[in-house]
Amino acid sequence: MDINNDKHYISKDIEAVITSFNQGSMILEAVRSLCNQTTLPARIIIVDDGSTDKNSINILNNIKLDSNIPVPVTVLQQPNGGVSAARNTGIRRAQTPMVLVLDGDDRLEPSYIEQVSHILRDNPSMIAASSWMHTFGVLDATVCPCGGNIAAFLARNCCPATHILRREVWKQCGGYDESMRCGFEDWDFFLSMLETMPDTHIGIVERRLINYRTAPASSNVKSMSKRLNLMHFIIEKHINAYREHVTEAILGIESTSISRLYGWESEILHTINIKHTLSKVSDDFIEHPSYGDGGMAAAVRIASSHK
Incomplete structure (x- = not known):
């Protein structure tokens, strides 16, 4: 793996969790983007969610043996349970107060951890943080989520799935809802965190620090066909928050x-x-x-x- 190891600082309070399912060489790009951070995570935890593709499995096995990776790597393999279950498994294994969640088909700009963790450390009322996104693949665009408090998140998801969270809040809110396997699980999770910790918010660095892969058959695109059903589920689940902030x-x-x-x-x-x-x-x-x-x-x- 081609890694630039010059002038890297290892952050002892952040571990990274990457989820993977039949993603072939894309997982290498995700890992490489972590290894080239100006601030490295203390450890990389890869959760393979029951991959069946032999090439993907071989790549994960090679990553485990790659001595060029500058931080420890743990590869966990489990039966397919969906991205929520995979994220929970990885965060549960983490031991640091902050955890970076990254999908295996996306990449980070080198200063992502440095910049995003900085605003989290400086803002005790901020329970998670992320950044703007650059989409690549079938769409070349800049996407600018705004973050905010729970009132902002009731209307729409205001944070990318890739983010850094406070692990204690993940634990208190019960983690990702593993019953959600059709999409919107990240939006639901952010609402759960914000409900659990009143008067908190989620922050956004206003720079394109996430490279988000787009494809016609991606899970994000597919979930739009079920948007009304998924929104009904979210509203019913978080009904008290919607009642309290119905106007917003x-x-x-x-x-x-x-x-x-x-x-x-x-x-x-x-x-x-x-x-x-x-x-x-x-x-x-x-x-x-x-x-x-x-x-x-x-x-x-x-x-x-x-x-």
Whole structure:
């Protein structure tokens, strides 16, 4: 493994947990990104969630024997139980007060641990922290989650799945919900932590320090087809928090809807202005605008611009 070992500082209060399932050489990229941190974790714990691919298993076995890795590596193998179970297994094995959670198909910029752990250490009321993301693969973009308190998280997930957490809070909230195997398990976990520790928040370093792999068949994309069912589960599970912060939750969701509606309106106007044919969905929207959610007002603005 190609590792730059110059001028690295090992943080004795952070261990890293990587979850892996049939990820082949991608797990090498994740491990390499940890080994090239300006602040190294005290240990790397890889939890293999029942991989069946021989190449992936061989790569994990080679990682265990790689003497070039600058910190101890523990590889745990267990029957497939989903990412929540794998994360819990890894965090349970960790012994440090802070734990970095990293998916096996993502990578970190070299200063991730240094910068993210810094804001955690400086803010006792911060229970977890992460950063902005650079997506690669099928999408090249910058994603800017905002972090925040529980009111912010009731409307949407405001933190990447890759983050550094305080292990004591993970323990107090019961960890990740292992029944959640269809997505949104990280959002649910953040809500559980914020409920368990009132008057706390989750922080974000406003720099692209996570390289997040995107693919058409990723679990994140697939989970969107079940979004309403998953949101129903989350609302029912955290119903007391939603009752307490119902205004903030509804307004947060509404602000997202308004932003997307204005974006669609702008795109329709642009299409009309350059005299291109509208898509069937957009054409149907003009003919039958939705009511009560700002849709009719948007259709009126679009029609008025051409009168």
